[in-house]
Amino acid sequence: MSQRTDYSLNHLRSVSTGYVALLIVLLAATLLTLEAIIQQVQDGLVATDMAQQGTQAGATWGLYIGTFEWFAGMAVGALAITGYIRFNQLEQYQMVARLSNIWAFICGLSAAWLIIIDLGTPHRVLVILTSWHETVLHSPLAWDVTFVTTLMVFTLTMLVLSLRLDFVKGNPSLPIQTRILERIVTIGATPKEVPKLEEMRRWLGLGLLVLAFTAGMIPGLLMGVVGGQPGYFGSERGIVFLAAGLLTGVALLNLTAGVLRSLFSWRDALSNEVFRGLGRALTLFGFVYLIVLFNDVLPVVTDMAPFFEGRIGEAMVTGSLAPLFWLSVLLVAVPTLLLAVFKYRLGVTVQSIYAVAILLGVWIKAQLTVVEPLLFPNLPAIEGTYSPTVVEWVITLGAMAIALLLFVLALKLIPLAHRDTEVSS
Amino acid sequence: MTGNNTSGLYFDEEWESDAEDRLSVVDYDTELGKKLGRDAQRLAAGEISQTEFHEKYHEDVVDEFGVDERATIGPTPEEFGYDTDTAPGGDGDGGGGPLPGVPDDGDHSRRSVLKTAGVLGAAAVGLNGVAGAAETLADENEDEEEVEDLQWGMAINQNNCIACLNCVEACNEENNNTPDALWMFVHRYVEDDYTEDEEYLTRPCQHCSDAPCTAACPVASRHTREEDGIVLTDYETCIGCRYCEIACPYGVNYLQWATPEEKAEFKSSGIPLDENGEVDEDGIRLDSDEPGIELDSEEIELDSEQEVRFDTKTKDGVEAAGPPDHGVMGKCTFCVHRQDSGREELVGTTACEDVCPTDAIHFGNLEDPESAPRQHLDDIEENESTFRLLEDHGTEPNIIYVGNEPSADATPVEGPRTLEDMNRDLHLHRTDREPVAYPSEDE
Numbered sequence A: 001m002s003q004r005t006d007y008s009l010n011h012l013r014s015v016s017t018g019y020v021a022l023l024i025v026l027l028a029a030t031l032l033t034l035e036a037i038i039q040q041v042q043d044g045l046v047a048t049d050m051a052q053q054g055t056q057a058g059a060t061w062g063l064y065i066g067t068f069e070w071f072a073g074m075a076v077g078a079l080a081i082t083g084y085i086r087f088n089q090l091e092q093y094q095m096v097a098r099l100s101n102i103w104a105f106i107c108g109l110s111a112a113w114l115i116i117i118d119l120g121t122p123h124r125v126l127v128i129l130t131s132w133h134e135t136v137l138h139s140p141l142a143w144d145v146t147f148v149t150t151l152m153v154f155t156l157t158m159l160v161l162s163l164r165l166d167f168v169k170g171n172p173s174l175p176i177q178t179r180i181l182e183r184i185v186t187i188g189a190t191p192k193e194v195p196k197l198e199e200m201r202r203w204l205g206l207g208l209l210v211l212a213f214t215a216g217m218i219p220g221l222l223m224g225v226v227g228g229q230p231g232y233f234g235s236e237r238g239i240v241f242l243a244a245g246l247l248t249g250v251a252l253l254n255l256t257a258g259v260l261r262s263l264f265s266w267r268d269a270l271s272n273e274v275f276r277g278l279g280r281a282l283t284l285f286g287f288v289y290l291i292v293l294f295n296d297v298l299p300v301v302t303d304m305a306p307f308f309e310g311r312i313g314e315a316m317v318t319g320s321l322a323p324l325f326w327l328s329v330l331l332v333a334v335p336t337l338l339l340a341v342f343k344y345r346l347g348v349t350v351q352s353i354y355a356v357a358i359l360l361g362v363w364i365k366a367q368l369t370v371v372e373p374l375l376f377p378n379l380p381a382i383e384g385t386y387s388p389t390v391v392e393w394v395i396t397l398g399a400m401a402i403a404l405l406l407f408v409l410a411l412k413l414i415p416l417a418h419r420d421t422e423v424s425s
Numbered sequence B: 001m002t003g004n005n006t007s008g009l010y011f012d013e014e015w016e017s018d019a020e021d022r023l024s025v026v027d028y029d030t031e032l033g034k035k036l037g038r039d040a041q042r043l044a045a046g047e048i049s050q051t052e053f054h055e056k057y058h059e060d061v062v063d064e065f066g067v068d069e070r071a072t073i074g075p076t077p078e079e080f081g082y083d084t085d086t087a088p089g090g091d092g093d094g095g096g097g098p099l100p101g102v103p104d105d106g107d108h109s110r111r112s113v114l115k116t117a118g119v120l121g122a123a124a125v126g127l128n129g130v131a132g133a134a135e136t137l138a139d140e141n142e143d144e145e146e147v148e149d150l151q152w153g154m155a156i157n158q159n160n161c162i163a164c165l166n167c168v169e170a171c172n173e174e175n176n177n178t179p180d181a182l183w184m185f186v187h188r189y190v191e192d193d194y195t196e197d198e199e200y201l202t203r204p205c206q207h208c209s210d211a212p213c214t215a216a217c218p219v220a221s222r223h224t225r226e227e228d229g230i231v232l233t234d235y236e237t238c239i240g241c242r243y244c245e246i247a248c249p250y251g252v253n254y255l256q257w258a259t260p261e262e263k264a265e266f267k268s269s270g271i272p273l274d275e276n277g278e279v280d281e282d283g284i285r286l287d288s289d290e291p292g293i294e295l296d297s298e299e300i301e302l303d304s305e306q307e308v309r310f311d312t313k314t315k316d317g318v319e320a321a322g323p324p325d326h327g328v329m330g331k332c333t334f335c336v337h338r339q340d341s342g343r344e345e346l347v348g349t350t351a352c353e354d355v356c357p358t359d360a361i362h363f364g365n366l367e368d369p370e371s372a373p374r375q376h377l378d379d380i381e382e383n384e385s386t387f388r389l390l391e392d393h394g395t396e397p398n399i400i401y402v403g404n405e406p407s408a409d410a411t412p413v414e415g416p417r418t419l420e421d422m423n424r425d426l427h428l429h430r431t432d433r434e435p436v437a438y439p440s441e442d443e
Helices: A017-043 A063-087 A091-118 A126-135 A140-169 A176-185 A191-213 A215-225 A237-264 A272-301 A307-317 A322-341 A348-375 A390-410 B013-023 B030-045 B050-065 B105-125 B127-148 B166-175 B212-216 B243-247 B351-355 B372-379 B419-426
Strands: B152-157 B185-190 B198-203 B222-224 B231-233 B267-269 B307-309 B361-365 B399-402
Touching (some): A063 A091, A063 A140, A063 A215, A063 A390, A091 A237, A091 A272, A091 A390, A140 A176, A140 A215, A191 A237, A215 A237, A237 A348, A272 A322, A307 A322, A307 A348, A322 A348, B013 B030, B030 B050, B152 B372, B166 B351, B212 B222, B212 B243, B361 B372, B372 B399
Parallel strands (some): B152 B399
Antiparallel strands (some): B185 B198, B222 B231, B267 B307
């Protein structure tokens, strides 16, 4: 056990060589992504491998939509974690709450712009807003816009509210960029409002939880709305999405907290107890995800399943897509079982590695969920294929790099916890 | 003003009381309702004209309902007549129109207001007073609608189809699509392992009455034209999200993945233009001012054999005919440029129907018993089966097939359109795509 270190605001000030190197790598990735986007806008979606389902033997949607689902799920998961901690006033998890708050916003943003990238004519995205009042009652994408906007407004409100409270409660010396932030979020604030802010933060936390468990299911349900494709329709679609979102949200927090503790040794704000709690949540939601997944998949491989659904289920469990499907299952199941067997005491590093495996496993399944039904047309046509192009890979991985870049920049702007926190460890 | 008059109108105390009871359950002005009711009876009895009736209550109706388009559009009797389904206490939903914001909402909201006003008046009148007159007027209106109702559709006889693919080629030529966008396609398949018989399914857009693509569209670009049921895409607002393609179970949508190289060449044959390129000698509107459809006077001479250009705008001014632009979704339009051309010889025809050598495709107004599809369906043998494709999806397609519907596990086989053809077209813009193969080729 290394020496205990308390959380300080040094992360806002210090700029290490490693940080600069990471920033350069992420900025380079962002530029590369921008280049790929420009190429795609110039050439059209022909720069991707997406093609018409049926006579073009392709998949109409691909990596962008799958990764959108993944990001949107993580946003919902992170939102739920923030809400849970704030509502229950779990002070020892306050850094986790702040981290998940930041991630919820970034993931929502990433999901939103991936949708725009997926449009054949991204410059027309504003048409969605101008038509919103007409189409929101029946269009899945209009719902999506509503959901992502609501999510971002809620997360941003919680971030501002909780920061205002932290700043009002204590006034440590802050670097210039954080000082500016403080000035903005504490406009008109007085110490008298601390009890009110605490109550507001608590009940807004409940609001976030409600949002996560209601509106949070919408992106999943959207698949059901376009139920003309076998494999998309089903009463469990929202649950599947939510289960995946909660798991990836917790995994992302495990990974982030693990890396931050390794780098800064904050053993008060990210104590062993906090990691055990995060490990427990990872295990719980890992099992929930697996149970929901098997309930989703198993019925369609029985003889009683309708033909089209059965064909898709078969392709996934034993057919052409089985290697990817089972890989996605193993990437979640193995860490979940090991965490359960060893009672979440495998250490921060191992727990972080497991989190990476889980994030990857759910990401692969998100791609299968989107692409698979599109490869099998209803009418007698050729089975489709889909092999993402370099442009698609660059943009997709670039979206992840940009999300990380935003988080890394946020580390230099936003205090991760109130400095005077008393932690029982 | 009480008691029956000689015209058989009912304004007695019983009527007043009944009217007040009925109006007490709606949120509108009772007195106005009673006045409307009385004069509605006079209108039905011919004592006052429609215009007088409209003008007399115009301001009151605007005050009460916020809108009154009756005087300008000339409401049909049905629109303000008695309707037991929507009247208070009736079996319906109380006269509510469609939810706000649903496509084509503008027209429905107008109708809803008129209907509500009509219900109010009719409720005040009571069944006895106006029923007879309303029924007469409604009957007249029904006759009128029978003539006016238009739903373009097709009867396609699969038993006649020989999979020559003339329809596919004619469609692409007419609409000048890229070779990989097959708005019309002929699926060729075998049903099981015990027969070698190949069967065909000719597949244009089904122009569904309950089209899932229109509901999925986030910008209301994909829409059903109310006047004739054609499902179209507004190319100017489509954002290329492909939700329509995802929602459609038939696979009829084709995004313009790349920039179409010959977009400016939306032509067809046999229609002469005048020198301005706008209106021909028969008065047909053929706009040449729109970008992308500029006429080349050098190329096009006023010769009936020359190829000429259609307008890419429909008669409503929507950019929805011909090939879509880069990043925009396209599909079969039932040759909307022909239906909107105003030329008798073109309206009611499609390119695919014109070239079919076996008379398998019959296009026309499904509401008209004399139309080609209806006549064909009347003429087929009694033992021939008909079907609408994937009918259990509830999309209410407007293509009626004669023959057998392909079963779920029908196996596609290589047809006149060879794998070589397919791969050539599919790799037109994407040389790296994997070549496709029919299942039978793999085995």
